[in-house]
Amino acid sequence: MIELVLARYLYFLILALLAIGLYGVLARDNLIKKIIGLTIFSTSIYLFFIEGSIQYGATAPIIDERGSDPLLYVDPLPHLLILTAIVVGVGVVGVALALTIRLYRRFGSLSEAEIARMLDEEHGGTR
Amino acid sequence: MSDSAALPVLPLLPLVIGAVVALLTALWRPSAARVVAVASTGTALAVSLVGLVAVSDGGTLRHELGGWAPPVGIEYVLDPLSAYLAATISLVGLLIAVYPPQAAFGCDPERGQPLHALVLLLLTGLMGVVLSGDLFHLFVFIEIYALATYPLVALGGDRGVLASLRYLLLGTVASGLYLLGVGFVYFSTGTLNMADASVLLADLSNDPATLGALALIVIGLALKMALFPLHVWLPDAHASAPPGVAALLAAVQVKAAAYALLRIVHDVFGPAYVDQGGLSVAVTLTWFGAAGIVFGSVMAIRQPDIKRMLAYSTVAQLGYIGLGIGVGTPLAIVAALLHVLNHAVMKSGLFLAVGGILDRTHLKTIARYAGLGRRMPWTMGGFALLSLSMVGIPPLAGFWSKWYLIVATLEDGQWPLAVVIGLSSLLTAVYFLRLFERIFVMAPEEPLVAEATEPRRSIVAPVLVLAALVVIIGLGQGVLVREVLLPIATSLAA
Numbered sequence: 001m002i003e004l005v006l007a008r009y010l011y012f013l014i015l016a017l018l019a020i021g022l023y024g025v026l027a028r029d030n031l032i033k034k035i036i037g038l039t040i041f042s043t044s045i046y047l048f049f050i051e052g053s054i055q056y057g058a059t060a061p062i063i064d065e066r067g068s069d070p071l072l073y074v075d076p077l078p079h080l081l082i083l084t085a086i087v088v089g090v091g092v093v094g095v096a097l098a099l100t101i102r103l104y105r106r107f108g109s110l111s112e113a114e115i116a117r118m119l120d121e122e123h124g125g126t127r
Numbered sequence: 128m129s130d131s132a133a134l135p136v137l138p139l140l141p142l143v144i145g146a147v148v149a150l151l152t153a154l155w156r157p158s159a160a161r162v163v164a165v166a167s168t169g170t171a172l173a174v175s176l177v178g179l180v181a182v183s184d185g186g187t188l189r190h191e192l193g194g195w196a197p198p199v200g201i202e203y204v205l206d207p208l209s210a211y212l213a214a215t216i217s218l219v220g221l222l223i224a225v226y227p228p229q230a231a232f233g234c235d236p237e238r239g240q241p242l243h244a245l246v247l248l249l250l251t252g253l254m255g256v257v258l259s260g261d262l263f264h265l266f267v268f269i270e271i272y273a274l275a276t277y278p279l280v281a282l283g284g285d286r287g288v289l290a291s292l293r294y295l296l297l298g299t300v301a302s303g304l305y306l307l308g309v310g311f312v313y314f315s316t317g318t319l320n321m322a323d324a325s326v327l328l329a330d331l332s333n334d335p336a337t338l339g340a341l342a343l344i345v346i347g348l349a350l351k352m353a354l355f356p357l358h359v360w361l362p363d364a365h366a367s368a369p370p371g372v373a374a375l376l377a378a379v380q381v382k383a384a385a386y387a388l389l390r391i392v393h394d395v396f397g398p399a400y401v402d403q404g405g406l407s408v409a410v411t412l413t414w415f416g417a418a419g420i421v422f423g424s425v426m427a428i429r430q431p432d433i434k435r436m437l438a439y440s441t442v443a444q445l446g447y448i449g450l451g452i453g454v455g456t457p458l459a460i461v462a463a464l465l466h467v468l469n470h471a472v473m474k475s476g477l478f479l480a481v482g483g484i485l486d487r488t489h490l491k492t493i494a495r496y497a498g499l500g501r502r503m504p505w506t507m508g509g510f511a512l513l514s515l516s517m518v519g520i521p522p523l524a525g526f527w528s529k530w531y532l533i534v535a536t537l538e539d540g541q542w543p544l545a546v547v548i549g550l551s552s553l554l555t556a557v558y559f560l561r562l563f564e565r566i567f568v569m570a571p572e573e574p575l576v577a578e579a580t581e582p583r584r585s586i587v588a589p590v591l592v593l594a595a596l597v598v599i600i601g602l603g604q605g606v607l608v609r610e611v612l613l614p615i616a617t618s619l620a621a
Contacts, residue, residue, distance in 0.1 A: 018307075025296050038299055045307050052314045078313070081263050085306060088270045092299050095277050099292040106285055112293075119286050 010051045017044035031100045031110045035093060042089045046082045053078040134178050135190040135205035138213045139254050141170035142220075146247035153244060157228070157236035164224035164243040168250065172217035179210040185614050189260065197260070198320035204260035208464075208615045212257040212386050215468050219378045219475050220250045222589040223371050226479060230486040230586055231371020232282055242282075249275035249375065256383040262309045262319045262395075265387060266302060269351065273298050276380060283367035290363035297360045301350035308343030311336050325395045332399035341396050345388065345408055352384035354412070354449045355419025358442045362426075365438035370482030373434060377441045378475035382467050385448050388412075389463070392452060393619040401455060412453030417547045419446030424554035428561075432491050433484075436558060437477055440517065443551060444470045450548075451532055454539055460616035461608055462531035469524040469600065473513045476593030480510040483582040483590065488575045493562060498571030502579040505587050507566055509594035514559040516597040519552045524600035531608075 005012060017040055024037015053075040061073040100110070107115050145167025153160040182188060182205055190203040205213075223246060228236050236242050252272025259265045273295075280291040313319055315336045316327040331337045346357075353361035361381070365373050392401060392408060401409045423443025430436040444466065451463025483506040490496065500507045516523035519530075529548055536544040571577040581587060600607070 022300065025300055031292065034296055038296060041300060041303055045303050045310070048307060049310050052310060077319075078310075084263075084267060088267065088274075089299075091274055092270070092295065095274060096292060096295050096299075099277070099281060099288055099295065102281070102288050103285075103292065106288075112289075115289055119289060122285075 010047075014044045014048050014051065017041075017047065029111050029113050031103065031112055034112070035096050035100065038096070039089075039093060042085070046085060049078040049082045049085075132188040132190055132205075134174075134181055134188050135203035135209075135258055136192070138171050138174045138178060138217065139203075139251060139258060141167040141174065142217075142247050142251040142254055146244050146251055149247055150241050150244035153236070153241055154239050157238060157240065157242075160236070160241075160243040161224065161228055164247055165221065167247060168217055168220040168224045171250070171254065172214065172221050175210060175213040175217050178205050179207070179214050179611070181205075182207050182210050183610065185618070198318045198323040201264050202260040202320065203258045204321070205258060206615075207611060208386075208390070208619070209257045211464065211611055211615065212382070212467070213254055215382070215471050216250060216253050216257065216379045219375065219471055220246070222475065222479070222592065223375050225585060226371050226374075226482070226589050227583060227585045228371075230482045230582070231369060231374075232279075233284075233369035233485075234282065242279075245275045245279050246372075246375065248272075249279065249380065251275075253379055253383040257386050260321050262312060262321060262324065262391075263306075264319075266306050266309060269302050269305070269384070269387070272380065272383060273302065273351075276376065279372045280364050280368045280376075282369050282372060286363075287367040287369075290360075290367045294360040294364040297350060301347045301357075303347070304343050304350070305347030308340040308347060311340030311343065315340065321390070321395050325397060328396055329399055337396075338400070341392075341400050341408060344391055345412070348384050348388040348391070349412075349415075349449070352381045352388060352449075353442060353445055355415055355422050355442060355446055358419065358423070358445070361442055362435055362438040365441060366432060366435040370434075370478050370485060373438070374475035374478035374482070377437070377478060378471040381441070381445060382448075382471060385445065385452070385463075385467060388449075389452050389460070389619070393455065393460070398620075409453050409455050412449050413541070413544065414453075416446045416448070416450030416453055417544055419443060419449065420547055420551045421554070422446075424551045424558070428554060428558045431493060433481055433493050433496075433562075434478070434491060436493065437474065437481065440555070440558070441470075441474060443555070444474070444517075447528065447532060447548070450544065451535070454532075454535055454541070454544070455620060456535050456539055457613065457616040457620045458531055458538065459535035460619055461612045462528050462535055464612050464615065465524075465531065465604065465608065466528035469516070469528050469597075472593050472596045472600065473516050473525060476513040476590055476597070477510060477517070479586070479593070480506050480513070480590045483586040486582050486586060487579045488573070490573065490575060493565065495573050496562070496576070497565045497569035497573070498576050499565075499579065500567035502571065502576060503581050505581055506590055509587070509590040511563065511567070512594040513590075513597055514562070516601070518556045518559055522598075522601045524597045524604065527601065527604045527608075 021037045021041025058074045061076045149160040149163040187206040192201040249272050252268050255268030277291045277295050281288045318324050350357040420443050423439050427436045427439035447466050448463045451459045516525035519526045533545045
């Protein structure tokens with residue numbers, strides 16, 4: 001067990017971040033904390049891809065005088081995917097913050113439960 | 128570019144170009160953006176139909192994006208399954224574009240407001256999902272359609288903004304889980320290409336990493352398609368979105384995730400993974416689908432608000448699709464695919480009819496709809512026909528997908544599922560017949576209803592087209608099933 005943890009400690013770290021992020025999204029009431037949780041959750045997935053592509057003693061995949069032995073180079077594809085995923089993630093967080101600002105201006109609160117309660121009171125007499 | 132056909136990428140182009148052009152024309156004149164939307168969705172529909180005919184012999188067309196050959200490059204794949212869904216998506220897109228923006232979005236489009244651009248971007252994402260042949264590319268398209276959805280849901284006032292934010296949080300978790308699963312697939316097989324991965328994955332069916340990948344992908348996509356019990360975001364988002372957006376979301380947006388689920392579970396992972404015995408993916412999808420059918424129908428009966436009722440009914444109808452994917456026999460997949468089309472036609476028609484009601488009366492509560500049938504005979508006639516199809520009255524379209532599903536479950540020896548499907552038809556009948564009594568039998572009580580008139584022709588026309596389609600699909604389903612769906616299902620289930 002100890003050897004497993006030592007050999008794979010980064011994966012345990014990623015798993016912990018994933019759980020913390022998920023807890024933040026699902027269990028916290030504050031909208032900003034939810035968005036922070038979402039960011040931690042996404043970051044753990046980025047880390048997973050980067051960790052998976054690590055190769056000790058290897059360098060950037062630009063073929064030089066050392067030849068084309070794949071063991072000498074890091075797999076570039078996960079990095080590429082994560083670059084795309086980060087860009088997508090920035091867009092998502094941007095939209096999330098815009099919606100939160102819209103709610104805060106309207107209700108003066110960042111608490112999801114509070115906002116839902118105010119909405120229910122307002123729409124009590126639905127048409 | 129050896130043997131690389133252009134057709135698989137063509138249905139995408141009018142939509143993505145249209146999105147940009149609509150964004151720019153909205154700065155000049157919002158009504159011009161609508162013309163752009165009609166033109167681009169119409170072109171996409173025509174191209175999709177050409178594609179459907181081109182692959183009707185069961186062939187597959189592939190396009191190597193940028194000339195990079197797979198498995199290194201990204202490829203677009205047009206096979207009968209994706210062509211069928213591409214045609215469905217662009218058909219619904221066209222009808223939403225024709226529908227007047229004021230009723231569709233609940234507000235008059237202001238100059239520069241990118242309403243049609245967002246709809247076209249949403250359709251681009253959906254089209255990309257069904258045409259992509261690459262697992263990561265699929266993730267990107269999922270995020271494109273999701274990012275276009277959030278602002279459209281937020282059009283529904285304060286409640287819409289909160290629903291949109293809640294959907295964003297869960298939707299991003301869903302695509303995150305999917306991406307994590309794709310990561311496991313990549314590190315196990317070294318490929319992201321679907322065709323390539325399906326070959327390599329077949330030998331790894333006892334590997335915990337690939338099984339974990341399948342679990343993560345299934346959970347992520349089930350959350351995206353709102354399969355019970357991961358449906359929690361759907362009723363709020365669909366009920367608070369304006370009618371045109373709700374129609375688009377219920378009709379095709381959740382179906383894109385259903386397509387991805389079907390494609391990845393049956394095509395990429397294949398039978399070695401699906402039927403592992405014990406608590407396999409097939410069993411899980413089947414029983415959660417069945418639970419969703421009952422839960423959604425019961426919740427729909429309890430809703431006083433018409434849009435919430437339709438939203439919960441969507442949860443139930445997605446249960447049928449999940450159940451069909453789970454049972455996984457060719458006939459069950461035929462039923463699921465037919466139900467994708469049927470539900471797209473029925474639910475978009477119902478939401479558009481509700482858009483007509485809201486446009487004329489601004490009433491959302493079912494209890495106040497008494498006598499509406501006399502004031503709006505055409506809209507409510509279409510509404511009635513679509514509802515009867517939802518209940519499953521033969522020979523309307525909705526009957527056939529339920530019928531095939533019942534036969535498939537019986538053939539598979541799972542009679543409790545057949546009972547659930549039959550029972551849920553009764554529950555569906557309860558919530559629609561309750562509505563019929565008010566609309567058609569009772570006399571108008573509300574002054575707003577008593578003065579209501581038939582909505583504009585551009586509202587009534589899409590509703591009637593969809594109502595007619597319910598009859599046409601119902602009568603012509605034999606041809607559709609024999610020529611298109613059965614070959615797809617046989618090749619998937621094999």
